[in-house]
Amino acid sequence: xxxxxxxxxxxxxxxxxxxxxxxxxxxxxxxxxxxxxxxxxxxxxxxxxxxxxxxxxxxxxxxxxxxxxxxxxxxxxxxxxxxxxxxxxxxxxxxxxxxxxxxxxxxxxxxxxxxxxxxxxxxxxxxxxxxxxxxxxxxxxxxxxxxxxxxxxx
Numbered sequence: 649x650x651x652x653x654x655x656x657x658x659x660x661x662x663x664x665x666x667x668x669x670x671x672x673x674x675x676x677x678x679x680x681x682x683x684x685x686x687x688x689x690x691x692x693x694x695x696x697x698x699x700x701x702x703x704x705x706x707x708x709x710x711x712x713x714x715x716x717x718x719x720x721x722x723x724x725x726x727x728x729x730x731x732x733x734x735x736x737x738x739x740x741x742x743x744x745x746x747x748x749x750x751x752x753x754x755x756x757x758x759x760x761x762x763x764x765x766x767x768x769x770x771x772x773x774x775x776x777x778x779x780x781x782x783x784x785x786x787x788x789x790x791x792x793x794x795x796x797x798x799x800x801x802x
Contacts, residue, residue, distance in 0.1 A: 651704050651705060651736075652704070653702055653703070653704055653736075653737070653738055653741050654702070654703045654704075655700055655701070655702055655703075655741060655742065655745045656700065656701045656702075656703065657698070657699070657700055657745070657749065658699050658700075658701060659696060659697050659698070659699050660695060660696035660697075660699055660713065662699060662701060664701050664708035664711075665699050665701050665708075665711050665713075665726075667708065668701070668708060668710065668711040668728050668730075669711065669726055669728065671728065671730070672711075672726060672728035675728070675731075676763075696713045696714075696715050696725070696726075697715075698713060698714045698715065698722070698746070698749055698750075698753075699711065699712070699713045699726075700712050700713070700742050700745045700746055700749070702729070702738050702741060702742050704733065704736075704738070709729060709730050709733040709738055710728060710729035710730065710733065710738040710739060710742050711726060711727070711728055711742065712724060712725070712726060712727040712728070712739075712742040712743060712745075712746050713725045713726045713746070714746045714749065714750050714758065716755075717759055720755060720756045720757065721755055721756065721757045721758065721759050721797070722746075722750040722753070722755045722757075722758050722759075723758070723759050723760060723761075724743070724746055724758050724759070724760035725760075727739060727742065727743065727760075727769065727772075729742075734768070739772050740772065740775070740776060743772070743773075743776050744776070746758070747798070747800055750800060751800040751801050755800060756799060756800060756801075757797050757798060757799045757800055758778075758797065758798050758800065759781070759784065759795065759796065759797045760773065760778070760795070760796050760797075761783070761784075761787050761793050761794070761795050761796075762793075762794055762796070763792050763793065763794070764791075764792050764793070764794055765792065770794060773796050773798075776798065777798050778796035778797065778798045779796060779797060779798070780794065780795070780796055781795050781796060781797045782795065783795045
């Protein structure tokens with residue numbers, strides 16, 4: 649280990665973000681199975697203004713984004729780390745940077761949705777201090793969806 653993780657704040661036009669999101673979508677198509685088309689419609693990335701790309705040794709290895717959910721909340725979207733780079737704290741670093749950015753923009757909390765089959769994601773969000781909330785918006789009544797929130801600046 650001992651390798652430094654560098655975080656870049658950018659937007660959804662960044663080529664490395666687009667490349668990582670394509671790999672994320674390929675991964676989710678497998679894990680979501682028949683539910684993938686439902687989730688995919690809510691994961692468009694055009695015109696997201698707040699994106700973080702993580703680099704290790706000049707290689708883009710992870711990403712995440714936030715977009716406004718409500719006047720008080722940002723929604724965490726498109727979290728992904730290359731499978732061969734997992735377990736090194738990259739996702740947690742990206743998530744913390746997104747939370748810091750949301751706080752700097754004066755949002756009170758972050759919310760997110762993940763799939764019940766995304767065991768690593770659920771563990772990450774729980775470790776980062778997110779708590780389960782009732783499913784919101786398009787995820788209400790969707791059995792495979794788990795929604796979380798975290799108050800910022802606490």
